[in-house]
Amino acid sequence: MKKSFQKSTRGIVKIEDYLYLGTYRDAISNKELEKHDIKVLINMAQEFTIKNIPKIIEYNFFGIDDTNDQELDLQPILKCINEYIIQKKNVLVFCMAGKSRSASVIVNYIMEYNNKTLKQSYILVKRKRQIINPNIGFREQLMEMERKKYGNISMKEGDWEKKY
Numbered sequence: 001m002k003k004s005f006q007k008s009t010r011g012i013v014k015i016e017d018y019l020y021l022g023t024y025r026d027a028i029s030n031k032e033l034e035k036h037d038i039k040v041l042i043n044m045a046q047e048f049t050i051k052n053i054p055k056i057i058e059y060n061f062f063g064i065d066d067t068n069d070q071e072l073d074l075q076p077i078l079k080c081i082n083e084y085i086i087q088k089k090n091v092l093v094f095c096m097a098g099k100s101r102s103a104s105v106i107v108n109y110i111m112e113y114n115n116k117t118l119k120q121s122y123i124l125v126k127r128k129r130q131i132i133n134p135n136i137g138f139r140e141q142l143m144e145m146e147r148k149k150y151g152n153i154s155m156k157e158g159d160w161e162k163k164y
Contacts, residue, residue, distance in 0.1 A: 011032055012026045012033075012035070012036050012092060013128050013129045014128070015110075015124070015125055015128050016110070016114075016124075017085075018084070018089065019085060019091055019093070019109070020036055020038065020091060020092045020093070021093055021094070021098055021125070021129055022093075022094045023094055023095070023096065023097055023098040024045060024050075024094060024095070024096050024097075026092065026094060026098070027041050027043070027050060027094045028050060033057065033092070036090060036092070037090050038057065038092045039056065039057060039058065039091070040058045040059075040060065040089050040090070040091040040092065041053065041057055041059045041060065041092050042062060042077065042080070042081060042092065042094070043061045043062065043094060043095075044062055044063065044094065044095040044102045045064075045066075045094070045101065046065045047063070047065075048096075049063075058084075058089075060080060062076070062077045062080075066096070066100050067135070068135055068136050070137060070138075072104065072108075072141045074104075074105060078105070078108060078109050078113065081093065081105075081109055082113055093105050098129065098131075098132075099131045099133045100133060100135050101138070103125060103133070103134055104134045104142060106125055107121045107122050107132075107142060108121070110124060110125070111142075111145070111146060112149075117146065117150065117154040118142055118143060118145075118154050118155050119155050119159060122155065122159070122160075123164045126164045127164050134160070139155075139160060143155055
């Protein structure tokens with residue numbers, strides 16, 4: 001029996017060195033945190049916070065709503081993530097389902113710090129975690145961020161739903 005994409009939709013997923021994507025359930029699972037040697041949690045979900053975090057893990061709350069009209073001010077978040085990555089600490093960026101808010105942050109991080117286009121960044125993350133699906137408002141803002149950075153937009157509307 002051929003394996004499906006279950007590995008990329010369950011549990012913490014490594015996107016690149018020191019950068020991981022996951023869910024709220026992953027962030028409260030000591031087993032998952034230990035398995036990936038996570039040292040930093042970046043919570044993107046406005047609706048909850050985590051208590052009783054092991055002392056060896058640094059916790060950062062940047063909660064935003066997963067709504068189409070939510071403004072994304074990602075520069076402070078991206079800078080925070082990058083500072084931890086420079087220190088070679090494994091960072092888990094998560095939200096409730098690990099598919100819209102946290103995925104948008106990671107896509108933007110790759111675009112900003114790895115000098116990739118939005119499409120290249122999105123494909124990289126989508127191949128690791130097939131369920132990512134930024135909401136329409138986040139998509140529009142990511143495209144505008146790319147337009148400001150590169151002068152054009154690499155993603156077309158249908159590209160968001162493709163399987164990569």
